[in-house]
Amino acid sequence: MTATTTDAVADQFWTRCRSCSSLLYRKRLRRNLDVCPECGDHQRLAAPDRIRQLVDPGSFTALPGDVAPVDPIEFVDSVPYPQRLAAARADTGLDEAVVCGEARIDGHPLVLAVMDFRFLGGSLGSVVGELITRAAERALDRGLPLLLVTASGGARMQEGVLSLMQMATVSQAIAALREAGLLTISLITDPTFGGVAASFATNTDLVVVESGARMGFAGPRVIHQTIRQPLPEGFQTAEFLLRHGQADMVVERWGLRARLRPLLAAAHAARSAVVRRAEGADASHSAGGSPSWVGPAGSGLAPGDGAGSSVLIRDxxxxxxxxxxxxxxxxxxxxxxxxxxxxxxxxxxxxxxxxxxxxxxxxxxxxxxxxxxxxxxxxxxxxxxxxxxxxxxxxxxxxxxxxxxxxxxxxxxxxxxxxxxxxxxxxxxxxxxxxxxxxxxxxxxxxxxxxxxxxxxxxxxxxxxxxxxxxxxxxxxxxxxxxxxxxxxxxxxxxxxxxxxxxxxxxxxxxxxxxxxxxxxxxxxxxxxxxxxxxxxxxxxxxxxxxxxxxxxxxxxxxxxxxxxxxxxxxxRRLRFRSFGAGNRRVPPPVGTR
Missing domain, CATH: 3.90.226.10 (2-enoyl-CoA Hydratase; Chain A, domain 1)
Known part of the structure; x- marks a missing residue:
């Protein structure tokens, strides 16, 4: 057996911890949920592995992911964007940087969307935004809680400003769930930065941070390059987030299911109250009680302010x-x-x-x-x-x-x-x-x-x-x-x-x-x-x-x-931003509102 072959076989059974450099037996590491038994470092998980660890065995059913890839601005850096997508699919075995589905945790049903950092750094593009939005819409239709497991470097630059729009697209889907009284939970894993941190990762009802995770709007490198100052010890870590009031709890990986269980149980118990509120709203609407925007008495634009031909250019x-x-x-x-x-x-x-x-x-x-x-x-x-x-x-x-x-x-x-x-x-x-x-x-x-x-x-x-x-x-x-x-x-x-x-x-x-x-x-x-x-x-x-x-x-x-x-x-307004999802056609406003 050659040295190269021996090394390859060894790599199948052993790995080194990225944090303490200890040599770890892979099976032992997997039994420990990919947490280093020597130093406690929580290694990054692929989305399928994360799902297997979190949900009840055999309960996960993937949601349809039939969204065609997009290249809205034909972006090219060192290689064309479609080539980067193809390489990411080949390397990860995934269609995109998120896996969505329905599952159960300790018997409690939920919808979850799990991001995978291996796929272009878990970046938020039009397809990712579309899939997470669809997951939120499924949760709304089924009256189920939504769990978002985030791992991302931010918005996907190769899709230009349309990737930025996904922050609003997903956020408004979260808003609809909150308005319906359905529980939304973010599970922050390492790393969660940029547009994901500045939208759906932190606008849920509860923010749970896995031990060892880091989260922030700007990454450490960007911050250092901007302000040219050394960063403090523990900056943007889970403990930092908790200390500064940005997280509800920090949980070791082995304890995540146990912490999520009572939250989902409470959501299930509260569902009957949500239904009663929805029925009350329907009755109010039927009675003509739907709210309208009404300006203060005597309000209005001054005569002549809106007169004349359009000043705006729309072509x-x-x-x-x-x-x-x-x-x-x-x-x-x-x-x-x-x-x-x-x-x-x-x-x-x-x-x-x-x-x-x-x-x-x-x-x-x-x-x-x-x-x-x-x-x-x-x-x-x-x-x-x-x-x-x-x-x-x-x-x-x-x-x-x-x-x-x-x-x-x-x-x-x-x-x-x-x-x-x-x-x-x-x-x-x-x-x-x-x-x-x-x-x-x-x-x-x-x-x-x-x-x-x-x-x-x-x-x-x-x-x-x-x-x-x-x-x-x-x-x-x-x-x-x-x-x-x-x-x-x-x-x-x-x-x-x-x-x-x-x-x-x-x-x-x-x-x-x-x-x-x-x-x-x-x-x-x-x-x-x-x-x-x-x-x-x-x-x-x-x-x-x-x-x-x-x-x-x-x-x-x-x-x-x-x-x-x-x-x-x-x-x-929500239809406007919903239209930025992949494969969606812009929905023009009704005649007379432009």
Whole structure:
């Protein structure tokens, strides 16, 4: 027997722990649920292995996974995206980065979606989002709890901004379950980062973290590269998450079934109450008691505000095709109008509100009450600044968790007062820093996305400059999404994409073009509903004209929404984001609402 053959045979029976380097007998390791018996390291599990460990033997039935793969932006880095998908399928034996099905845990039925990090880092793409959404919809149809087992590096860059949309698509499916009184649980495994952490991993009823797991909005490498500071011991670990209030419990792998059992039993016992509430809601609806959005007495847009032909561009062929990198640079121009500039010019009588009521006021988010003519409304937006002092004070428009919590607080005020909401988006992304992670950055973004999916008042979002990742989407789940002609909207910054996929900072312009971040690209993808034209040489060259165009666009878009009842607004908003799932056709709004 050759040395090579001997080594291969040895590899079948022995392995080394990634943490303590102990030589471990594979069968013993498997009997210990793939937890190192020497140091307790919880090794990563493939989705089929995770399912076998969690559910009752023979109880798992896979949900249909007949979703065709997509390549929406024909992305190519070192190899074309379809080749990466084919290689991942061959390596893992899975069709995608999640396995969904129905099963039982100690006899209690549930629906579960289990992510697999081996498949392109468990990244969240259109198919993954579609499959998890279908699992949530099955749970809703069957009246069952939903368990999400997360393991992901974040949104899938190769699918561009459509991968970003999956955060909202899945979040609104979670929202429907919560509204129906059905239990949702996240089981966080190692690693869970980015768009998954900032959406469905943390917006469930309960967050259970497996011992040894790490979770955060930004990964340690990104944080270190951004702030150039050493990270503290135990940063983003399960214990860190528990200590900073971001988890309900931390559980060793061997104890997961025992911890999930009483939670599922309680959900089963509570199901009868859910049914009674649903029957009561049906009776109310039959009696004509369904809620409607009604603005305050005497509200309305000033005469003439909505008059004239449409200012919005809805046909991408009417737009020039800008170079992606030049568009990014234009969106970042320091003289470009900010949220406060537009509040002083495009809106009337703005009154700013401060604080998240949890101990902080983030200057990167501006929120408060304003008017458009006679119509009172709430405006929430990112604020960058124009000069060094302003940029530093406003943290370059990168919000902390307190900023998103402030935004949610003011949006809840809008609901109580019956006021529509306008959001102005201009951020490179949420702040990737140590304090932000300690204060729950991922959960703050997830909560904002979740809350916006169910707001019973009209919501219009406008990307005025840089729409960066989940930090932008946290203010972007709206009935209508607009963008200025020279704005951009992306799943990640071009610099970040170039660093991760090309490992070459000089590839940034190429990444910007590949990501398809410009107004005509996003209009074609259906991510935005209309484009607000800018003065010929950009908004920064004529801020007054830019403000007038923005005002007219908001009035034009908001006016028909004011006539819709609350239940219609929420339903159509959710249909809008549901349409971003793989294989779904965009569902246009009914005639008369655009």
């Amino acid at each position: 991408p062929d009417r737009l020039a095709e800008p170079d992606g990198w030049r568009a990014v640079q234009a969106a970042r121009h320091l003289d470009r109008p900010t949220t406060l500039d537009y509040l002083a010019t495009a809106f009337d009588a703005f009154t700013e509100l401060h604080g998240d009521r949890l101990g902080a006021d983030c200057p990167a988010i501006v929120a408060g009450l304003a008017r458009l003519g006679d119509q009172h409304l709430v405006v929430v937006g990112h604020q960058k600044g124009h000069h060094t002092k302003d940029l530093l004070t406003r943290n370059f428009g990168m919000p902390s968790p307190a900023g998103y919590r402030k935004a949610q607080r003011v949006m809840r005020l809008a609901v109580r007062l019956g006021l529509p909401i306008v959001t102005l988006i201009d951020t490179p992304g949420a702040y990737p820093g140590i304090e932000a992670e300690e204060q729950g950055q991922a959960a703050a973004i997830a909560d904002s996305i979740l809350a916006m999916t169910g707001l019973p008042v009209p919501v219009v979002a406008v990307v005025t400059g840089e729409g960066g990742s989940g930090g932008a989407l946290a203010l972007g789940v709206a009935d209508r999404v607009l963008m200025l002609q020279n704005a951009v909207y992306s799943v990640i910054s071009p610099e970040g994409c170039a660093a991760i996929l090309w490992n070459d900072p000089t590839a940034t312009p190429r990444a910007a073009r590949a990501l398809r971040v410009t107004a005509p690209d996003l209009l074609r993808l259906g991510v935005v509903d209309g484009v607000v034209p800018e003065p010929p040489h950009g908004a920064h060259t004529d801020p007054a004209a830019a403000a007038d165009l923005l005002r007219r666009a908001v009035v034009e878009t908001l006016t028909p929404l004011l006539r819709l009842p609350a239940e219609t607004l929420v339903r159509q």
